[in-house]
Every structure is written in C-alpha cells, then in structure tokens.
Amino acid sequence: MATSLFSRSILSLALLVLVMLTGSTTAQLSTNFYSRSCSKLFPTVKSTMQSAINREKRIGASILRLFFHDCFVNGCDGSILLDDTSSFTGEKNAAPNRRSARGFEVIDNIKSAVENVCPGVVSCADILAIAARDSVSILEGPKWEVKVGRRDARTASQSAANRNIPPPTSNLNQLISSFSNVGLSTRDMVALSGAHTIGQARCTNFRARIYNETNIDSSFATTRQGNCPRSSGSGDDNLAPLDLQTPTDFDNNYFQNLINRKGLLHSDQQLFNGGSTDSLVRTYSNNPGAFNSDFVSAMIKMGDIKPLTGSRGEIRKNCRRVN
Structure with a gap:
C-alpha cells in the first residue's frame, strides 16, 4: 500500500515537472490557437496588411524585417514594438533599429482592428508573426500556416538588440554564428537572407561596399554611387x-543578383564569395521552388525562438507599452 502510494506520488511529481517544462517550450504554439477565441483573426490581419501594402509596397518588407529583429532579441515576444519612456529603454533606438526599423503604425492599426473583433485575446507578438507571413504572400511569395499562441514581453533589451542582430558589415562566419546562436542553421540563414528580394537599404549601410569592395559588378556600383x-x-x-x-x-x-556580384550589402554578397554557401545560392537561383520551401521552413523555425507561452508575459492592450 505504502509502496503504491509512493509510486503514485513520484508519478504525480514527474507529471508536474513535465507540465512545467513543456510550458516553457514551443509546444503550446499551434496554427489553431485562436480558432475559438478569435476566429476572425487571420482575415482581419490580412485585410489590414493588404491596405497598408496598397498604400506603400515597401511596408511589406519593413514588417518582415520587424519580425526578424524581434525574434533575434530574446525570442519572438513583441519586445521590439515597445516605445522608450522616461523609465523604460526599449529596442527601437538600438543601432540596427534606430532610424531604420519602421512599420510600427501598421502593427498599431492591425492591433486596433483585431481588438475590435476580439478584445484582449491576441498578443502583439502573434500579430507581428501573422503580418510578416501576410506581407510575403501579398507580395507574391509563398504561403504557410503561422503557429500562434505567443504572449507579449514586459521587458526589452537594447543591449541584446545591439549584440544579436547581425549588421550589414558581417562576414560569412559572423552570419553563420549569429544565426546558430538562436538555433538556426546555415541553410536557414541563406534562405532567410532571401527576404532581401524585397525592401530597400539606406546609403549608410552600403556606402563602403559600392566604393571600396572589389567583388562587385562595376556598373552596378556606379549606378548605386549616383544616389x-x-x-x-x-x-x-x-x-x-x-x-x-x-x-x-x-x-x-x-x-x-549575388551570382552576378550585385548584392547591395556586404553581408549579402558574403553568401556568394567563394565560401561554403555558394552552392545554396546557386540552388536557390536556379530553383525558386527550393528557395520558397526552405524559406517557409526557416520562417516557421524562427517563429519558434523562445516564445512566451502559458502564463508568462501578457496580452498587451497597446503594442507600444506594457499594460
């Protein structure tokens, strides 16, 4: 009797530990997390994102970049969306984001639209993940089902943003290391870099390449020097x-473009510069289906980086500040 009671106690303890562990993993993310609590979520996000892209096509790339910069700093937790205050330092003024990260008002608009159909239910982190997917599909890219169930961070880290987001000056080894640090493979890194098929970059981020580097098409460099x-x-x-x-x-x-030495950023051209990723670049250049497939896999994998689930974090009422 005592042995049976002891065994049941051990089993109960083991189950409790298992529940606690799984509560901190990606197990709670699923494509149908809001199927009952917010059935209109996905069409609401997409219609608002479509309107934003209709006004400015570049904004799709900006939203996709926001998601990338969010996930690389302590996981996909919506921390990049938080504004600085007199008592709070967020990530918006970190070097990779200052005067560069944009689209915050689009996320605000989506949040407002979602709050109208299901108030207090959907996190800003999930809204950003869905909007990034919709940006790709609206701009004629691949489609996939987004895993959701994230909650929003109450904190942010400007120092982690400065440290973890790979700058455009990165060499290949630095890129591989940056992605490896968040659990993404070299293949994931090359596929995700393909997001640079949309969007624009500031002169300050490619000036050194177009004036100083030799692995660049001369006519391309001359064209870019004009502006x-x-x-x-x-x-x-x-x-x-x-x-x-x-x-x-x-x-x-x-x-x-990389094969033709017309990558705009130094970090872009590093993917095709006689190194270990040249073969992947050739594959994606010749086979858009392979690129789309690997990009989708990498986006889903990136979305799994350290999400807040269960009772951790919160559902922000306003994406720019904690409740």
Whole structure:
C-alpha cells in the first residue's frame, strides 16, 4: 500500500515537472490557437496588411524585417514594438533599429482592428508573426500556416538588440554564428537572407561596399554611387532597392543578383564569395521552388525562438507599452 502510494506520488511529481517544462517550450504554439477565441483573426490581419501594402509596397518588407529583429532579441515576444519612456529603454533606438526599423503604425492599426473583433485575446507578438507571413504572400511569395499562441514581453533589451542582430558589415562566419546562436542553421540563414528580394537599404549601410569592395559588378556600383555620395553624413538616408530587378516582388532574383556580384550589402554578397554557401545560392537561383520551401521552413523555425507561452508575459492592450 505504502509502496503504491509512493509510486503514485513520484508519478504525480514527474507529471508536474513535465507540465512545467513543456510550458516553457514551443509546444503550446499551434496554427489553431485562436480558432475559438478569435476566429476572425487571420482575415482581419490580412485585410489590414493588404491596405497598408496598397498604400506603400515597401511596408511589406519593413514588417518582415520587424519580425526578424524581434525574434533575434530574446525570442519572438513583441519586445521590439515597445516605445522608450522616461523609465523604460526599449529596442527601437538600438543601432540596427534606430532610424531604420519602421512599420510600427501598421502593427498599431492591425492591433486596433483585431481588438475590435476580439478584445484582449491576441498578443502583439502573434500579430507581428501573422503580418510578416501576410506581407510575403501579398507580395507574391509563398504561403504557410503561422503557429500562434505567443504572449507579449514586459521587458526589452537594447543591449541584446545591439549584440544579436547581425549588421550589414558581417562576414560569412559572423552570419553563420549569429544565426546558430538562436538555433538556426546555415541553410536557414541563406534562405532567410532571401527576404532581401524585397525592401530597400539606406546609403549608410552600403556606402563602403559600392566604393571600396572589389567583388562587385562595376556598373552596378556606379549606378548605386549616383544616389549615395562617398562622404559620410551626406545622403546617409538615401535609399536603394536590395533587389535591383523586382524590389517589390518576393521571388528568387536576390540570389541571381549575388551570382552576378550585385548584392547591395556586404553581408549579402558574403553568401556568394567563394565560401561554403555558394552552392545554396546557386540552388536557390536556379530553383525558386527550393528557395520558397526552405524559406517557409526557416520562417516557421524562427517563429519558434523562445516564445512566451502559458502564463508568462501578457496580452498587451497597446503594442507600444506594457499594460
């Protein structure tokens, strides 16, 4: 009798530990997390995102970048959306985000629309994940089902944003290491870099490449120099498309550009510069289906980085501040 009672106690304790452990993993994320609590979530996000892209196609790339910058800093927890206050330092003014990260008002608009159909239910972190997926599909990229169930962080880390988000000056080894640090493989890294098939970059982020580097097509460099003066501080915010061919269409032209030495950023061209990722770039350049498939897998995997689930975090009423 005592032995049986002891065994049941041990079993109960083991189950409790298991529940506690699984509560801190991605197990609670699922594609149908809001199927009952907010059945109109996905069409609401997509229609609002569609309206934003109709106004400015570039915003799709900006939202996708926000999701990337969010997930790389302590996980996909919506921390990048928090504003600085007199008593709180967020991530918006970290070096990779300052005067660069954009689209916050779009997330605000989506949050308001979602609150109208199911108030207090959906996290800002999930809204950002869904909006990133919708941005890709609206711009003619692949479609996938987004896993949801994240909750919002009450904290942010400017230092982690400065440390963890790979800068455009990164070499290949640094890129591989940055992605490996958050559990993403080299294949994931190359596929996710393909997001640069849409969007634009500031002159300050590619000036050194177009004036100083040799692994660049000369006519491409000359073209980009026309809108990006050599002198630092002059024209820093002037923009150029990351994909010179189809900057608002999600396709595989980015990889074709790399093969032709027309990658805009130093970190872009590092993927095709005689290193270990050259073969993947060639594969994606020749096979858009392979790129789309690997990109989807990598996006889902990135969305699994350290989400807050269960009772951790909160559901923010306003994406810019904690409750």
